[in-house]
Amino acid sequence: MAWSTAGAAALWEEAAARRWLAAELARVFASWGYRELVTPVTMPWEDVTAGLTGLGEQACKLLAADGGVLALRPDNTLPIARMAAADLALEPRPLRIFYTGDVYRRAGDAFRRPGGAGCVSSPQAGVELVGAAGPQADAEVLALAAESLLALGLDDFRIAVGHVGLLGEILAAAGVDGALRLAVLEALQNRDHVALEAALEAAPGLDGAGREALVRLLTMPAPWAEVRRITGGQGAGQAAREEPVPRSPSVGRLPGAEGGWRDVARILSLLAAYGLEGSVVLEPGLVRDLGYYTGMVFEISCPGLARPLGGGGRYDGLLAQFGAAEPATGFAFELTELLRALAARDLIPRLTVPPRWLVAAEPGCEAAAWERARALRREGAAVELEVAGGTVEKTLEYARRRGVKRVLLCGSGGEREIPAEPGEGEAGPGEGEVRPGHRPGEGEAGPGQGEAGPGEREAAAGRGEREAAP
């Protein structure tokens, strides 16, 4: 077994796990027709503040050499959106793009450390579906997120779906507008139910029962059965107009209030058609942190984690900021949280396996060792070359700590295998066998022992080097 301190082992595993996860997600995304784009880590400061995303406060600023202001990308969608609007303007729509990349935000307690402006990086992987409006595109990104998790073996996740338009309609139907509406939206974004209830106390059109119904609608996730009842099944007809709007004498039927409900109902019924209804809850009060959402929004969570796995939504106004108005929708996974969920459920395969072989060379036999290592690698084994010099004992100790089971020593008399573990029995065919050309008792190189003389050794070494060169 490889021996490492717990901290060191975690570092190797974390890197391997991240690479594995990125590859798995890329595989799923590609199977839905998504293609990868890579964006630079820095972006112009103006792009960060485009579209009033609210990211300006969280982004890490850099000064470029020419005095211009750059940001480390706080979000992957922004640079992707710019590429879609500019470099990919002539590509057929809809564009299906995926990415893997770190985002950088200012550390949460930047306030507390004077001069502390530390940046925290978070690895993300996600998709953007550009140029397709409508519920089917939204249902696709939702379903892709769900299918990605299922492909990884996670099946106890829950998707909370909200909708910017729906929320607006609910508030309008309840007579909540103007400054009151801003207060309510701010309370929802801050997840402050106390402030929400306090704000609604001042709502003119609501009686006690209406207020309670509205608060319940905005703060409680509604499971699928409830959603079907609210949205009346497939489409949003009478049921949608009547059910969720708090009834109160002064609040009448709101004309044209169906856009949001209809959208949500259609998206949710598509998800049901895809077999995902068990994982979906409706959260009309869901407000995501980024300010660019214009329609459906969602968050995915797994039980036992402190934070959501990821989320996304529709952002139809963003590409217009980059010169090409187009609808777009997408999501991103927070890979740190996703890895946590996978590790907790034992879904990460064993990735850091020690090499099968360590090949060492006696002086003058480097060419033979090299060739042997190459041949073994061609057979598919991972092989390390001994390069530190030193005694056989030191080599064996390294092999033990590294977890390498089989050590090959190439010497003048041929090659022989040295058991890595002292006193180990037969570990398999070939272990400890004497190779042809080797005479027993002549393992170690020693002066004048069955060896070529100095002159010949150098010549042999020279030949070896020429042979070794590809």
Next chain:
Amino acid sequence: MSSGSLQGGSTLERIRDGITIALPKGRLLPEVGGLLERAGLPAPGLDDGLLLVERPGGIRYILARPADVVTYVREGAADLGVTGKDILMEHQSSCYELLDLRVGFCRLAVAGVLPPGMDWPAFLRQKGNRLRVATKHPVATRSYFASQGLEPVVITLSGALELAPQVGLADVIVDLVQTGRTLRLNGLQELAEIAPITARLVANPVSLRFKAEAIAAITGALRAVVRGAGEGG
């Protein structure tokens, strides 16, 4: 699953998967414990030695320092937590604030000693951004003075704030004030109120999604007790 003999059956019956609640040690605990009991939840007990308390019906209490309650909830070690609004104001938290428990009444206030013949607005004008404020609540302090158009020097301490003006470390302090006795004992006067403070119930967002029914039951029961004890409505 709930067993037979439990206090306040209806609240506990709706807790199926277990709920962990982080409670604040110290002056808030007795009042909060009383609320929980009246809401049909088991009493946390006031064993100072015990930090993790298991109770029947799948309830676990974590007794933590008020400042740490938010950390426990944010990191998912607790589903729910109770702590002061002042703590919540200091942490940009992803936690949901569910309910004002209306206990632990106090206020976050500016306190200090004014030069003779000067009132607080005049003192502020004179000092401007050279004002030195010692506090345990730097975020709330900066935010308050920013709303007054000022950026004073904020000195973060972890306790014994009343000393700061006396030794010349700061001109004024921002601290929690209840009766005002501590201020008076130290020769300080209350200069301005920043915000009224009460204990709040907070929830981890993921817990809220997966244990929605249990959390709604607990919140509803507490809300009924809070409303009943207050002016009503």
